[in-house]
Amino acid sequence: xxxxxxxxxxxxxxxxxxxxxxxxxxxxxxxxxxxxxxxxxxxxxxxxxxxxxxxxxxxxxxxxxxxxxxxxxxxxxxxxxxxxxxxxxxxxxxxxxxxxxxxxxxxxxxxxxxxxxxxxxxxxxxxxxxxxxxxxxxxxxxxxxxxxxxxxxxxxxxxxxxxxxxxxxxxxxxxxxxxxxxxxxxxxxxxxxxxxxxxxxxxxxxxxxxxxxxxxxxxxxxxxxxxxxxxxxxxxxxxxxxxxxxxxxxxxxxxxxxxxxxxxxxxxxxxxxxxxxxxxxxxxxxxxxxxxxxxxxxxxxxxxxxxxxxxxxxxxxxxxxxxxxxxxxxxxxxxxxxxxxxxxxxxxxxxxxxx
Amino acid sequence: xxxxxxxxxxxxxxxxxxxxxxxxxxxxxxxxxxxxxxxxxxxxxxxxxxxxxxxxxxxxxxxxxxxxxxxxxxxxxxxxxxxxxxxxxxxxxxxxxxxxxxxxxxxxxxxxxxxxxxxxxxxxxxxxxxxxxxxxxxxxxxxxxxxxxxxxxxxxxxxxxxxxxxxxxxxxxxxxxxxxxxxxxxxxxxxxxxxxxxxxxxxxxxxxxxxxxxxxxxxxxxxxxxxxxxxxxxxxxxxxxxxxxxxxxxxxxxxxxxxxxxxxxxxxxxxxxxxxxxxxxxxxxxxxxxxxxxxxxxxxxxxxx
Amino acid sequence: xxxxxxxxxxxxxxxxxxxxxxxxxxxxxxxxxxxxxxxxxxxxxxxxxxxxxxxxxxxxxxxxxxxxxxxxxxxxxxxxxxxxxxxxxxxxxxxxxxxxxxxxxxxxxxxxxxxxxxxxxxxxxxxxxxxxxxxxxxxxxxxxxxxxxxxxxxxxxxxxxxxxxxxxxxxxxxxxxxxxxxxxxxxxxxxxxxxxxxxxxxxxxxxxxxxxxxxxxxxxxxxxxxxxxxxxxxxxxxxxxxxxxxxxxxxxxxxxxxxxxxxxxxxxxxxxxxxxxxxxxxxxx
Numbered sequence: 001x002x003x004x005x006x007x008x009x010x011x012x013x014x015x016x017x018x019x020x021x022x023x024x025x026x027x028x029x030x031x032x033x034x035x036x037x038x039x040x041x042x043x044x045x046x047x048x049x050x051x052x053x054x055x056x057x058x059x060x061x062x063x064x065x066x067x068x069x070x071x072x073x074x075x076x077x078x079x080x081x082x083x084x085x086x087x088x089x090x091x092x093x094x095x096x097x098x099x100x101x102x103x104x105x106x107x108x109x110x111x112x113x114x115x116x117x118x119x120x121x122x123x124x125x126x127x128x129x130x131x132x133x134x135x136x137x138x139x140x141x142x143x144x145x146x147x148x149x150x151x152x153x154x155x156x157x158x159x160x161x162x163x164x165x166x167x168x169x170x171x172x173x174x175x176x177x178x179x180x181x182x183x184x185x186x187x188x189x190x191x192x193x194x195x196x197x198x199x200x201x202x203x204x205x206x207x208x209x210x211x212x213x214x215x216x217x218x219x220x221x222x223x224x225x226x227x228x229x230x231x232x233x234x235x236x237x238x239x240x241x242x243x244x245x246x247x248x249x250x251x252x253x254x255x256x257x258x259x260x261x262x263x264x265x266x267x268x269x270x271x272x273x274x275x276x277x278x279x280x281x282x283x284x285x286x287x288x289x290x291x292x293x294x295x296x297x298x299x300x301x302x303x304x305x306x307x308x309x310x311x312x313x314x315x316x317x318x319x320x321x322x323x324x325x326x327x328x329x330x331x332x333x334x335x336x337x338x339x340x341x342x343x344x345x346x347x348x349x350x351x352x353x354x355x
Numbered sequence: 356x357x358x359x360x361x362x363x364x365x366x367x368x369x370x371x372x373x374x375x376x377x378x379x380x381x382x383x384x385x386x387x388x389x390x391x392x393x394x395x396x397x398x399x400x401x402x403x404x405x406x407x408x409x410x411x412x413x414x415x416x417x418x419x420x421x422x423x424x425x426x427x428x429x430x431x432x433x434x435x436x437x438x439x440x441x442x443x444x445x446x447x448x449x450x451x452x453x454x455x456x457x458x459x460x461x462x463x464x465x466x467x468x469x470x471x472x473x474x475x476x477x478x479x480x481x482x483x484x485x486x487x488x489x490x491x492x493x494x495x496x497x498x499x500x501x502x503x504x505x506x507x508x509x510x511x512x513x514x515x516x517x518x519x520x521x522x523x524x525x526x527x528x529x530x531x532x533x534x535x536x537x538x539x540x541x542x543x544x545x546x547x548x549x550x551x552x553x554x555x556x557x558x559x560x561x562x563x564x565x566x567x568x569x570x571x572x573x574x575x576x577x578x579x580x581x582x583x584x585x586x587x588x589x590x591x592x593x594x595x596x597x598x599x600x601x602x603x604x605x606x607x608x609x610x611x612x613x614x615x616x617x618x619x620x621x622x623x624x625x626x627x628x629x630x631x632x633x634x635x636x637x638x639x640x641x642x643x644x645x646x647x648x649x650x651x652x653x654x655x656x657x658x659x660x
Numbered sequence: 661x662x663x664x665x666x667x668x669x670x671x672x673x674x675x676x677x678x679x680x681x682x683x684x685x686x687x688x689x690x691x692x693x694x695x696x697x698x699x700x701x702x703x704x705x706x707x708x709x710x711x712x713x714x715x716x717x718x719x720x721x722x723x724x725x726x727x728x729x730x731x732x733x734x735x736x737x738x739x740x741x742x743x744x745x746x747x748x749x750x751x752x753x754x755x756x757x758x759x760x761x762x763x764x765x766x767x768x769x770x771x772x773x774x775x776x777x778x779x780x781x782x783x784x785x786x787x788x789x790x791x792x793x794x795x796x797x798x799x800x801x802x803x804x805x806x807x808x809x810x811x812x813x814x815x816x817x818x819x820x821x822x823x824x825x826x827x828x829x830x831x832x833x834x835x836x837x838x839x840x841x842x843x844x845x846x847x848x849x850x851x852x853x854x855x856x857x858x859x860x861x862x863x864x865x866x867x868x869x870x871x872x873x874x875x876x877x878x879x880x881x882x883x884x885x886x887x888x889x890x891x892x893x894x895x896x897x898x899x900x901x902x903x904x905x906x907x908x909x910x911x912x913x914x915x916x917x918x919x920x921x922x923x924x925x926x927x928x929x930x931x932x933x934x935x936x937x938x939x940x941x942x943x944x945x
Contacts, residue, residue, distance in 0.1 A: 382769035476933045479929050
């Protein structure tokens with residue numbers, strides 16, 4: 001059964017802001033999908049549409065096989081974790097968790113207590129029941145917010161940048177923790193974030209959103225390796241992006257001229273000579289002073305070289321003026337600012353993206 | 356779950372119109388019948404004719420307004436009200452700004468809380484009690500005249516009350532808290548790092564104040580002054596306790612018309628005139644300076660991204 | 661100034677120390693001037709309150725320096741006087757009723773304007789704030805005309821109605837601020853957890869606004885207790901509140917019994933103010 005369906009959802013605010021444009025997405029039962037994009041891209045609006053805080057201007061929203069357009073938030077089986085957690089400041093941890101169990105009136109009274117304990121155990125905060133929210137650390141508040149959202153057994157878990165207000169170390173451990181709990185319960189989950197690392201590490205699938213549209217939806221590896229658009233390539237991971245024109249197309253190869261540098265790349269089947277395309281390479285495939293011969297080799301001047309533990313990262317300025325990030329293999333030469341170097345990248349590692 | 360969709364255009368997440376109007380009806384009815392209607396009545400009454408003995412005739416006549424313009428006494432009282440309001444505003448600004456500045460910048464939260472409670476408490480104390488206190492201090496056997504005589508400024512203790520300066524002192528005293536509170540918020544809102552940045556860039560305390568603090572608190576100064584001025588325009592009690600007839604404000608004259616003279620129509624006329632002056636003052640200041648009095652602006656709410 | 665900064669930057673500690681001393685010496689002078697001046701202002705605010713306090717405990721008809729001792733004579737006179745006690749009773753009744761009335765009007769208006777859209781929002785906002793900006797004598801005269809037409813007046817409840825309107829801007833402003841400060845996600849979280857709108861208001865919104873509601877009611881209470889001109893116009897000589905009684909007494913003498921009443925009022929006011937400060941969570945932190 002498909003748990004979440006967004007079909008051609010549009011959201012235009014009264015002020016005229018077009019926040020969501022023709023958004024369609026199907027999330028399967030038990031799946032963890034992350035909507036990722038820069039701030040203002042419409043991802044939060046999409047999530048709030050699912051929770052029922054916003055009504056789509058047009059299009060259909062389905063939860064658990066039921067069309068829910070017009071159903072108020074309190075009658076939707078969604079559990080949401082808010083960015084700043086929104087723990088009720090005038091209630092204890094226990095009362096916060098009990099809230100969703102008691103207001104609906106559909107939870108047997110004698111089971112409320114057990115459920116609270118169960119939830120506290122799930123988030124590993126047993127014994128915190130009588131604390132007030134302001135007596136908790138950021139990470140603890142986060143866990144309680146999760147426990148509160150999950151307590152009434154929602155069909156769908158919605159996470160609105162839940163890790164954004166935590167510091168880096170806590171954020172990383174909470175990523176693992178969140179995923180563990182999600183898999184343990186098997187609840188369908190949508191996470192909204194602007195952090196691409198979070199998206200890559202946590203989700204079954206990623207939906208990259210930009211300017212109100214889904215640019216690409218797919219597994220993390222797919223989105224990283226086969227970005228559908230220049231935006232996706234740039235937003236997910238680090239990318240070297242070259243705009244150019246197709247010069248030649250053979251069976252499997254395409255030649256692209258990018259400001260004087262010629263790239264040979266695996267040909268997608270939809271380009272023709274004269275097309276304006278973008279060539280994308282990842283830094284880890286762009287090798288400085290390659291010992292072997294790569295398909296595409298070009299030269300530039302090193303501007304900065306940084307040591308990153310297992311390799312050096314090199315920022316190189318090409319004669320055309322564009323900047324490229326490459327790596328120096330551990331057995332490669334030592335380079336420093338001002339050096340003229342050659343860069344090599346294999347044809348199979350060059351992606352041709354058509355806008 | 357199968358809640359039939361109320362296909363309401365998404366204005367404010369599915370509000371039902373009846374509740375919306377039910378909620379507003381109570382304050383709206385109360386404010387219209389008990390505030391707007393009385394003001395309207397005031398306007399209507401100002402065109403009625405008074406018959407001595409507390410009666411009035413329901414005719415439409417402009418004679419009350421003509422009387423205001425013809426008898427110099429009333430115009431004179433209006434001008435006096437404006438003048439004393441201006442002096443009061445200036446006085447409370449001179450006393451209030453440094454105090455607000457110190458409270459907003461001090462590290463001692465004890466001092467801040469103590470003075471704030473003092474200032475706010477005195478704010479809520481009836482003018483009568485505070486006027487009475489100044490009368491006690493300024494009459495011939497009071498602290499200040501005795502002090503003046505001891506210092507040789509006067510030969511013998513001279514009562515300063517009733518009198519113009521007694522009125523000024525008491526009015527500054529009474530309205531100072533409004534000024535201090537408005538300025539305090541305003542100065543508090545200036546990020547202290549801005550002052551530190553100015554100091555760091557080589558500005559001395561005076562330059563920092565002139566070029567950073569003062570310009571950034573301009574709105575506070577304007578709203579505080581407007582508030583004090585407007586409130587001073589309506590003062591009734593203090594001129595009665597600390598002033599002679601030459602120090603009576605228009606408000607006192609209005610009160611006398613209604614109670615002593617039993618001339619409600621003329622009292623209403625003077626009220627309308629006073630109200631127009633006050634509303635015009637507020638409107639002009641708000642328009643020119645673009646500040647909102649009283650910290651409430653009509654438009655709020657931002658859109659969610 | 662510029663060479664000063666140069667030396668501060670220099671690494672030799674001696675220059676740096678010398679420079680710091682000179683700079684902070686001037687700073688300290690300004691601070692001293694500011695502190696002395698503001699201390700005088702604080703004294704100005706405090707002085708009348710001190711004088712009234714001393715006077716209320718004086719055993720004689722007039723306040724003398726040094727005081728001739730302490731006496732509760734004037735407090736006894738207050739509590740023995742039927743006129744003062746009736747006035748106190750009237751004042752308290754009117755103030756409590758006005759606190760309830762003003763808060764219900766102001767808070768409901770604030771809530772409606774914050775949460776819903778109306779076509780005449782500006783009008784309602786104006787009506788909600790204007791009462792406190794108009795000279796009270798005008799409000800008084802306006803109510804005299806209204807009550808005159810309706811044939812009511814001269815009773816304490818009419819004054820309570822007038823005060824409810826006149827002081828409603830305070831709860832209105834305080835509750836508006838409170839509503840603006842509440843993070844909407846609290847209410848959204850409650851709705852998401854299954855709470856219907858009425859439940860959200862009862863269990864989330866009102867508890868979060870408690871301090872604002874409380875402060876608004878107390879302000880209205882205190883202001884009503886102290887208000888004179890509207891009271892006097894509406895009372896039409898047929899009943900007295902404490903301020904009316906004080907004003908009437910002032911015509912005859914500056915009796916220390918007035919000082920005693922005043923001090924009772926001051927104490928009541930300060931206690932209520934401290935309560936507001938406490939419940940509103942340190943409004944002037």
